[in-house]
Amino acid sequence: MYPYFKKKFVIPVVAAGFLFIGTSFKDDFFEIAKQIEIFTTLFKAVNTNYVDDTNPGDLMDKAIKSMLGSLDPYTVYFNEQDVVNFKINNTGEYTGIGALIARKKDRLIVREPYKNYPADKAGLKAGDEIIQIGDVLIADFQDDASQLLKGAKNTKITIKYLRQGKPFTTELVLDEVDIKSVPFYGKIDDKTGYIVLAHFSRKAAAEVKEALEKLKADGAKQIVLDLRGNPGGLLNEAIDICNLFVPKNEVIVTTKSRIEKHNNIYKTQRDPVDTEIPLAILVNGRSASASEIVSGALQDLDRAVILGSRSFGKGLVQRSVDLTYGTQLKVTISRYYTPSGRCIQALDYAHKDKNGVAQKTDSKNFTAFKTRKGRTVYDGGGVLPDIELDEAKMSPITTALLKNDGIFDYATTYYYKNPNLGDKIPVVTDADYTSFKQYLKTNKITFDTETEVALKNTLAAAKNEKIDETIAPEYQQLLNALEKSETTLLDKNQKEIKNLIQEELIKRYQYQEGLYQFYIKNNSEIKKAVNVLNNQTEYKTILKM
Numbered sequence: 001m002y003p004y005f006k007k008k009f010v011i012p013v014v015a016a017g018f019l020f021i022g023t024s025f026k027d028d029f030f031e032i033a034k035q036i037e038i039f040t041t042l043f044k045a046v047n048t049n050y051v052d053d054t055n056p057g058d059l060m061d062k063a064i065k066s067m068l069g070s071l072d073p074y075t076v077y078f079n080e081q082d083v084v085n086f087k088i089n090n091t092g093e094y095t096g097i098g099a100l101i102a103r104k105k106d107r108l109i110v111r112e113p114y115k116n117y118p119a120d121k122a123g124l125k126a127g128d129e130i131i132q133i134g135d136v137l138i139a140d141f142q143d144d145a146s147q148l149l150k151g152a153k154n155t156k157i158t159i160k161y162l163r164q165g166k167p168f169t170t171e172l173v174l175d176e177v178d179i180k181s182v183p184f185y186g187k188i189d190d191k192t193g194y195i196v197l198a199h200f201s202r203k204a205a206a207e208v209k210e211a212l213e214k215l216k217a218d219g220a221k222q223i224v225l226d227l228r229g230n231p232g233g234l235l236n237e238a239i240d241i242c243n244l245f246v247p248k249n250e251v252i253v254t255t256k257s258r259i260e261k262h263n264n265i266y267k268t269q270r271d272p273v274d275t276e277i278p279l280a281i282l283v284n285g286r287s288a289s290a291s292e293i294v295s296g297a298l299q300d301l302d303r304a305v306i307l308g309s310r311s312f313g314k315g316l317v318q319r320s321v322d323l324t325y326g327t328q329l330k331v332t333i334s335r336y337y338t339p340s341g342r343c344i345q346a347l348d349y350a351h352k353d354k355n356g357v358a359q360k361t362d363s364k365n366f367t368a369f370k371t372r373k374g375r376t377v378y379d380g381g382g383v384l385p386d387i388e389l390d391e392a393k394m395s396p397i398t399t400a401l402l403k404n405d406g407i408f409d410y411a412t413t414y415y416y417k418n419p420n421l422g423d424k425i426p427v428v429t430d431a432d433y434t435s436f437k438q439y440l441k442t443n444k445i446t447f448d449t450e451t452e453v454a455l456k457n458t459l460a461a462a463k464n465e466k467i468d469e470t471i472a473p474e475y476q477q478l479l480n481a482l483e484k485s486e487t488t489l490l491d492k493n494q495k496e497i498k499n500l501i502q503e504e505l506i507k508r509y510q511y512q513e514g515l516y517q518f519y520i521k522n523n524s525e526i527k528k529a530v531n532v533l534n535n536q537t538e539y540k541t542i543l544k545m
Contacts, residue, residue, distance in 0.1 A: 072332055072349040072358070074318050080326040096150045098177045099124060104405075106139035107131055107162075108146065111408070115511040117177055122170045125163070126508055127412030132160035150174070164416055181237075184516035185211035192530050193220030194520050197241070200233025200290040205240035212244060212273055222278040222533040224526060225294075226519075228308065228392075232289025235266070235317065235336075242297050243268035245304070247275055250339075252297045255317050257334035262319075264334075278539055279304040280529040283383060284392045288312035296338040296383045302373045302543045306385040307529050309392035313346025313360075313382035340369040342379035373544040386542050387532065391496070391524050397489040398496050400447040407497070410439050411504040425518060426505040428498045436501065437490055447486055455482060 043063075047054050057079075064077045098117020102109050108130040113119040131138055133148040134157055141148070149157065155174040160167065181204035185195045193215030197208060212223065232238075239252045246252075250268045257263055281295050281304045292311050298304040317336050321329045335343050347358040361380040369377050378384060385392075394402075401407050414432070428436075439445075446452065459475055462468040468475075490497065506515045519526055532539055539545075 070356075072316065074314075074316055074330070075332045076330045078328040078330065083326055083328045095153050095174050096177050097122075097124075097172050097174065101130070101146055101149075103145060104129075108133075108138055110161075112507060112512070114177070114179075115513065118172050118175050122159070122172045124159070124161070124170065124172075125415075127163070127409070127415070128168075129162040130159055131162060131167075134158055164412075180207060181233075182207035182211050183512055185215060186516070186520060187215065187218060187220060188224065188520045188526065188530055190219065191221040192533060193218075193223045194226065194526065195223065196226045196516055197230055197291075199230055200237040200241075202234060202237065204233065204237040205244070208241050209244055209273060216274065216277070220277075222280075224280050224282065224529045224533070225304075226282045226526070227287045227291040227295060228282050228284045228525075229286045230288070230291040231286065232291055232314065235290060235293070238290035238293040238297075239266050239268065240270070241294055243270050244273045245275060245277070245279060245298065246301055247272055250301065252339065253293050254337045254341075255334040256337060259333065262317075262334045275303075278533050278536070280533050281306050282392075282525055282529055283308040283311045283385060285309055285312060285382075285394065287383075288314040292344055292383050293336065293338070296342070296344060299377060299383060299386065300339040300342075300369075300371050302371050302375065302545070305387065305529075305532055305539060305542050306383060307387045307392075307532065308385050308389055308525060310384050310388075311344070311382035313344055313380075315343045315345030340371055340377060342367070342369045342377060344379055344382050346381045375544060387528070389525055389528060395489070395493045395496060396449055397447065397486065397493055398500065400449050401497065402500070404445055404448060406440055406445045406447075407500050407504055409443070409445070410436050411501060411508060413439065414501075414505060415508045421509050423510065426502060426509065428502045428505070432501075433494060433498055436497075437487070440490075449486070452482060452486075455479065 043056075043060070047056050047059070061077075061079055068075050068077055097119040099113040099119035100111040102111050110119065110124050110126055110128040110130065112126055113124050130145075133145065136145075136148055138145050149172070151157075151174050153175055157172045157174065158169065159172055160169050162168070179199075179201070181197060181199055181201050183196055183198050185193065188194045193212070195208060195211045195215070197204065208225075215223065235253070242250075242252045246268060248268050248271055251265055252268060253266045255262060255264045255266070279298070281298065283291065283295050283306060287295065287308075288311065292314065295304075295306050295311065299306050315335050315337075316332045317334045318330050319333045321331060323329055335345060337343050346360050348361060349358045352358050363381065366378040366380040369379065371377055414426075418426070455475070455478060459468060459471075462471055462475075503515055503518075506518050510517075532542075
């Protein structure tokens with residue numbers, strides 16, 4: 001979540017340290033100056049005297065990022081190239097190939113090509129493994145290889161890739177890519193509109209407003225706003241989205257800091273679109289930051305019924321500070337509080353355990369707050385929905401399958417074995433699920449659950465202490481038991497995993513738009529949101545109307 005600031009600060013990096021930190025820590029100014037001087041002399045001494053050649057830029061990059069890593073994961077240093085990526089994430093616009101890609105060892109994996117953008121036009125599919133861009137072998141390129149796929153509009157780039165192990169070559173023509181904050185909206189039934197808000201870029205509020213107005217014009221009398229999986233974005237967009245549904249001059253969020261200038265109250269500033277239309281909001285454990293401002297504020301104002309599972313719990317506000325040579329610092333400056341006064345930050349980064357891991361706030365220590373009409377809500381751990389849905393929660397085994405790409409890789413194999421489904425909705429049968437489990441076993445896809453990681457770490461420690469042979473029988477027995485347990489969990493959570501496989505397959509055949517079309521007819525969470533909206537007695541009872 002990044003508040004939008006028009007003012008720029010471009011100052012020398014050392015001076016920035018004095019100005020930005022010194023003015024906030026006047027009592028410690030001498031200590032800060034002393035530590036900067038120590039670091040400066042140390043950095044010069046290392047680069048001057050070290051036995052091998054050093055790369056000052058790399059050393060400084062690592063030193064800064066290591067220092068900030070001791071704080072929270074949102075306080076981040078961006079070098080020149082990082083700044084370009086950061087701006088893309090905030091605007092939603094760039095010139096590139098129009099695909100979600102990820103680095104995996106010595107390859108770039110196409111995760112999702114966006115319909116009618118350069119990657120899609122060039123024939124790239126999800127699961128393709130890019131091994132060469134132009135003359136650059138990905139295996140030999142240690143920097144961010146995705147930057148090789150950005151450039152001026154109409155630039156032509158030759159790509160070599162593997163598909164199911166076979167080599168192919170294609171040519172990409174770079175074009176402008178506009179990533180929509182609202183990738184889909186439509187009508188679920190005659191009176192229910194559905195809006196997907198995927199992230200909060202600078203056009204988010206305008207896109208939601210356009211969707212809302214068009215749905216109303218098309219006869220929608222109630223709205224489902226889907227924030228599931230939305231990681232957040234710009235603070236002002238969250239406020240403006242709330243403003244679509246609540247009157248002008250309502251407090252949406254308050255930021256509090258030990259630095260006075262970062263204490264702010266953010267209110268709605270425009271006339272709303274509709275303050276009466278019944279509204280249901282879907283959230284889950286991956287709804288974070290600005291998503292939690294929207295859902296938390298509209299819950300506190302008794303303006304919407306929230307359904308799903310507890311949200312992520314990011315109640316920290318960041319601000320971008322421009323440094324020298326095109327670099328930038330994104331620093332946590334305050335915590336945000338919803339209208340009722342609750343902060344929903346889940347992890348306490350100021351108090352970490354002996355391993356440096358921030359701990360979640362114990363639910364026993366949650367504080368109760370009241371919504372405008374007197375409903376009880378709590379702080380300390382994300383937005384707790386008014387109606388919790390079991391299907392919105394994800395089991396550990398399913399989380400592991402998403403993390404290790406078990407579902408993604410199986411979907412790739414399935415797609416090429418079944419190339420002619422066309423517009424048909426893929427159905428994952430019991431036979432398919434058996435095939436999926438066999439695929440995991442054949443390809444030795446590990447789950448890396450907390451228990452499995454702990455067990456592997458135990459063996460590694462035993463090898464270091466040269467006692468691994470002594471504990472080998474017991475280790476193997478535990479490993480076998482764990483694998484048996486994982487097989488049981490695969491069966492126990494079959495329905496949940498089948499749904500995710502099906503969703504991944506729908507994207508392969510019909511892109512993201514096809515998945516949303518499927519959702520409005522079949523997704524159980526959406527159906528329950530519609531049921532609440534249709535039952536106005538229940539809806540009004542929840543909101544104490």
